[in-house]
Amino acid sequence: MKRQLIPVLLGSLLGIATATANAAPVELNVSAWKGGAAEPAAVPELIAKFEKENPDIKIKFDYIARNDTTTILSSRLQGGSAPDVMMVDRPLMRQWASAGQLLDLSGDPAIGRLSADVKPLAQVGGKTFMMPMEIVGIGMFANMDLLKKAGVEHVPTTIGEMKATCGKLRAAGITPLLLPAKDGWAPAMLALSMGLAPSVKANPAFVSEVVSGKQKFSASPNFKQAIASVKELAEAKCFDPKLNVGIDPWGLGLTEFTAGRVAMMPQGAWSIQKMTVDGKAVNFAFAPLPGLDGGKASGIDLLGTAWAVNASTKNATAAKRWVQFWTKDENLGKFLQAEAAFSPFVDGAIRLPKSAQLYADARKAGNTVPHPKGDVSAAFIQEMQKSMTAYLLNINQDSTAVLARWDNAPQQQ
Numbered sequence: 014m015k016r017q018l019i020p021v022l023l024g025s026l027l028g029i030a031t032a033t034a035n036a037a038p039v040e041l042n043v044s045a046w047k048g049g050a051a052e053p054a055a056v057p058e059l060i061a062k063f064e065k066e067n068p069d070i071k072i073k074f075d076y077i078a079r080n081d082t083t084t085i086l087s088s089r090l091q092g093g094s095a096p097d098v099m100m101v102d103r104p105l106m107r108q109w110a111s112a113g114q115l116l117d118l119s120g121d122p123a124i125g126r127l128s129a130d131v132k133p134l135a136q137v138g139g140k141t142f143m144m145p146m147e148i149v150g151i152g153m154f155a156n157m158d159l160l161k162k163a164g165v166e167h168v169p170t171t172i173g174e175m176k177a178t179c180g181k182l183r184a185a186g187i188t189p190l191l192l193p194a195k196d197g198w199a200p201a202m203l204a205l206s207m208g209l210a211p212s213v214k215a216n217p218a219f220v221s222e223v224v225s226g227k228q229k230f231s232a233s234p235n236f237k238q239a240i241a242s243v244k245e246l247a248e249a250k251c252f253d254p255k256l257n258v259g260i261d262p263w264g265l266g267l268t269e270f271t272a273g274r275v276a277m278m279p280q281g282a283w284s285i286q287k288m289t290v291d292g293k294a295v296n297f298a299f300a301p302l303p304g305l306d307g308g309k310a311s312g313i314d315l316l317g318t319a320w321a322v323n324a325s326t327k328n329a330t331a332a333k334r335w336v337q338f339w340t341k342d343e344n345l346g347k348f349l350q351a352e353a354a355f356s357p358f359v360d361g362a363i364r365l366p367k368s369a370q371l372y373a374d375a376r377k378a379g380n381t382v383p384h385p386k387g388d389v390s391a392a393f394i395q396e397m398q399k400s401m402t403a404y405l406l407n408i409n410q411d412s413t414a415v416l417a418r419w420d421n422a423p424q425q426q
Contacts, residue, residue, distance in 0.1 A: 038071045039331045044086065045100035047318060047348075049076040052283075055347040063338050070331045090114045090323070097326040098335050101143050101319050103134055103387030109321065110142035116322035116329065118144060123340035123358070131357045134316050134387065143319035144336050146345065147354035150282045150299070150372045150381065151202050151313040158296045159187050159276040168277075168300040168371060170310035172207075172242045175303045179251035182276050190251040191269055191278040192243075193262035194405045197398030199279045200257075202313060204243055204401060206302040208236035209382045210311035220385045224424045231416040238305050240404070240412035247408050254405040271295055281315070282369060285353040299353070300371035301380060312372050315384040317354060389424055396422035 048056030060072050075096060077085055083105065089095040090109060101109070109115050118124065119141045127135065127145065135143050155168040160178070163185040169175040179189040193199045212219045212235045222228040230236045247254045260266050262280065267287060270278045273295070279302060288295045301310035320339060322332045339345050342361055349356055350364040355376065365373050375381055386394065400418040404410055 038069045039328050040071050040073050041098065041328055041331045041335060042073045042075065042096040043098045043100075043335065044075040044077050044082070044096040045318075046077060046079040046082060047100065047352075048074060052286075053351070055351040059339075059344055059347060062344065063335065066338070067331075067334060070334065072335075090325075093325060095323050095325070097323055097328050097332045099321050099323065101321040103143075103316055103319075104391055106135070106143040106319065106321055107137055107387060110137040110140075114324050115142040116324045116326070116332070118142060118322065118333075118336065121333070121337065121340070123337065126340070126358045126360060128357055128359050130383065131316065134383075135319065143321040144340060145316060145319045145357035146339060147317040147349055147352055148357055149315045149317040149352065149354045150369070150376070151206070151279070151302075151315055151384070152282070152372045152375075153277055153300050153302050154270055154280050154284070154288075155277045155298045155300055156270070156273060156275070156295065157298055159273065163187055163276075168298055168310075169303055170301075171303050171306050171308065172245060173306045175246060175251060176249040179246070179249050183250055188275045189277060190246065191260065191266055191275040192246075192252045192254075192257045192405070193260040193266035193278070194254075194258045194402045195261045197400070197402040199262045199266070200243055200401040200405060201394075201398045202279050203302055204236070204239045205385075205397070206311050206313050206382070207242060207305050207308075208233065208239035209313075209385075210304055210380070211235045211308055213382050220388050224388060226424070229416075230419040231413050233416075235305065236416055237412045240415050242305060243401075243404070244408050244412075247405075254408045258402055258405050270297075282353040282365075282372070283317075285366065285369065286351060288368070297368055298371055299369040301375040309380050310375060312375055312381040313384050314355075314376065314381045315386065316357070317352070390422070393419070393422040393424055 045056065047054040060074060064070065064072060086095055086099060117140045121144065123144065124141050131145055135141050135145055153168065163181040165178050165181055169178045182189040212233060219228060223230065246252060266278060267284060269275050271288060282299055285299060288297055301312035304310050320336050322336065326332050345356065346362060346364055353365055353369055355363065363373065397419050400415050404415050
C-alpha cells in the first residue's frame, strides 16, 4: 500500500509545483506622474528591473498627471477602483490617509533610514503612510557663459549682488533675469525663500505658528523686506514686471533660458534634465536663490514624490515589495540622478550633477529651508502665487498689502 501511495503523492506534489510555476503573475497596478514620455525619470527602466527581479509580479503602469491625480484618483479611491500603488506627495498623502484610504507602512524597516527632517513629513498621527522618494531643490538657474561675458565671476548670493550683476549684464546687452509670473510661481518662490530663510533660522516653529495664527506674514520684517526686494530688482532693471506676467515658467520661460536669451531664472532642479538644446548642454549652474542683504543665499527643499499603497488593495504583499524595491539605493539612485534630487535616506548617495554643486553646498551648510507644502493649505499656495502676479502688474503696491492677502488665505488644510 505504501509503495502505491508514494507515486500518487509525488504526482500530486509535482502537479501543484507545475501549477504554481505556470500561474499567471500578480498584476500590480501602479500610477504616477513621472514615467511619461515628457519626464521618464528612469521609471520605465526601473519597472523592467523590478519585473526581472520579481517574475511573479507584472506592473500595469498608468501615467496620470499630478493635477489629474487629485481628481481622478480621489474619485477612484471612493469607488474602490484605485491603483494598488500610487505616486503621491505630502498634500495627497495627508488627504487620503486622513480618510483611511492608505495602508500604514510604519512597519517597513526603511522608515528608520529616513532623514530626521523627512520622517515626520511622511506621517499622519504618528503613522507612516508614504515612502518618500526625493528631496528636490528650488533655486536659481544661471547661464555661466552669459555671466562671464558680462564680467561676473559668480552667481549672486544677495539682492545687492543681484542688482550689481544686473547692471553689468545690461551693459553687455544681456537680459539679466526672467521671473515668469503667468501663474505667480517664480516670484512667489523668490519672495518665499528670502522671507522664510531668516525667519526659520530665528524661529524654527515660524511656519507652524503662521498656520496656527500666532504669527502673520504682514507683521514679519523679513517678509516685508522680501516683497520690497522684488521691487528693487525691477527698479534695477533686472526684469520687466509686466512683461514677465505673460510668461509661463514651465514653457516659454524654460525655452528662453535654454536658448541663451536670459542670464538667470528661478526654477526647480527637476528641470536640469531639460538643459540640453540640439544635443548641446547649456553651460549653467543651479544655485540657491539670493538672500536678503546681510543674509545668505537660500534654496527651498521640496519633499517631492513618494509611494503610497491603497488600503483596499488585494495585492498588499506585491505592493510592499514594489515600495521596498524603491528604498534600495541602487534602484532609487537611478530615479534621483534623472531628477537631480537628493535622497530622503540618511545613507543615500548624492548623485547630483556638477552643475548643481552650489545648491548642494548650500544644503550641506544648512542654508536651505523646507517648502511649507503640506503644512499650509493648497488654497494658501494658490493665493500666494496669485498675489505675486498682481504685484508684478502693480509693482508700487505696499508690501504689507500683498502679505495681507497671504494672511487672509486659509492656512490650514
